[in-house]
Amino acid sequence: MAAKPSPASTRFVKTSLAEQAYEELKKQILDLRLRAGARVNIDALSRECGISTSPLREALIRLGSEGLVVSSTNSGFSIAPVPDAQQMRQILEYRLMMEAHCARKGAVNASDETIASMEKSCEAMGAMYKKGLSYKYYRQYIDLEQTFHQLIVDSADNPIISSAYSGLHTILLVARLSVVPNSNNIGSETVMQEHLEIVEAFRAHDPDRAESAVHGHLKAAQLRAQRSDVTQVLASD
Numbered sequence: 473m474a475a476k477p478s479p480a481s482t483r484f485v486k487t488s489l490a491e492q493a494y495e496e497l498k499k500q501i502l503d504l505r506l507r508a509g510a511r512v513n514i515d516a517l518s519r520e521c522g523i524s525t526s527p528l529r530e531a532l533i534r535l536g537s538e539g540l541v542v543s544s545t546n547s548g549f550s551i552a553p554v555p556d557a558q559q560m561r562q563i564l565e566y567r568l569m570m571e572a573h574c575a576r577k578g579a580v581n582a583s584d585e586t587i588a589s590m591e592k593s594c595e596a597m598g599a600m601y602k603k604g605l606s607y608k609y610y611r612q613y614i615d616l617e618q619t620f621h622q623l624i625v626d627s628a629d630n631p632i633i634s635s636a637y638s639g640l641h642t643i644l645l646v647a648r649l650s651v652v653p654n655s656n657n658i659g660s661e662t663v664m665q666e667h668l669e670i671v672e673a674f675r676a677h678d679p680d681r682a683e684s685a686v687h688g689h690l691k692a693a694q695l696r697a698q699r700s701d702v703t704q705v706l707a708s709d
Contacts (some may be wrong), residue, residue, distance in 0.1 A: 485625045487613040489523050493531035496521070502550060502645060510543070512549040522537050539665070555647050561694065563640060568690040570637055571624050572683050575670070578627025579682035582674045586627050598664055614645060620667060624686060635679050666692060 500506045512532065518525045533642055534551045536539040543549045555563070578586070597616050625637045661704050666689040673682035 473607075489527035490530040492596065493521065493523065493527050494534050497528075497531055497535060498540065498642075501535070502561040506551050508551055508554045508646065510551045511547065512551065514549065538639070540646065552643075552646070558584075560647065563644070564690060564694050567621070567637075567640070568694070571621060571690060572687045574625045574630070574633065575673075576629035576683040578624065578629070579677055579679045581676045582627050582677060587671065587674050590620060590623050590674060592676060593617075593623070593670055594667050595665070597667070604704060618644065624670065634706065641690045662692070663689075 497506070506512070513526055514525050514532075517528055521528070526635050532541050532543070535550075536543055541549055542552050595615050597613060597620070600613050600616075622634070622638060622641070626634050628634075666685070670682065670685040670689060673685045
């Protein structure tokens, strides 16, 4: 007779299913198959995935902690709405404070590896600039842009700040993928130049210049946001 599974092994299986559900739901949200604001029908999703509702609820709660899902007593779970223009400006204010501080600290002792990674991101974004708009290229461009800014934050060598900052990426990604920038190209010459000025400051190991370059870049993004609507807020960085 086969031995009954222990409580530990039963829990492992449940966690595994919840992890798989989390990864799949997150992928569908980021690929915009689950659209912002859409209500999640857990029973239908359970039938579609061939699993019980428990691991799905566990996955949805985890996605809620990341800001991708919202829930209420009356309506259950829904995909989080796209941040509006005011919320995006508030995120920019937070980024301005964090990135300028980290740039000043990180530029002094920035490693060759960090600088090379920043240069690589800039080169890749520049190569995509003339390709024109498509979901595929825009998604890749945003990933590169977010990697570039995370490198700035990580250069300060403060894991707590790095972790807190990285939590913005998923929300920003969903927000920016939910709109199409009002342009025939990805990014802009102005943004490209602002990024290169940051790289040059890091290459020179100049904290004043690095802080100023990051501050100028993000303040310019704020001004671009203030002159336009939410579409341009999302596409202006």
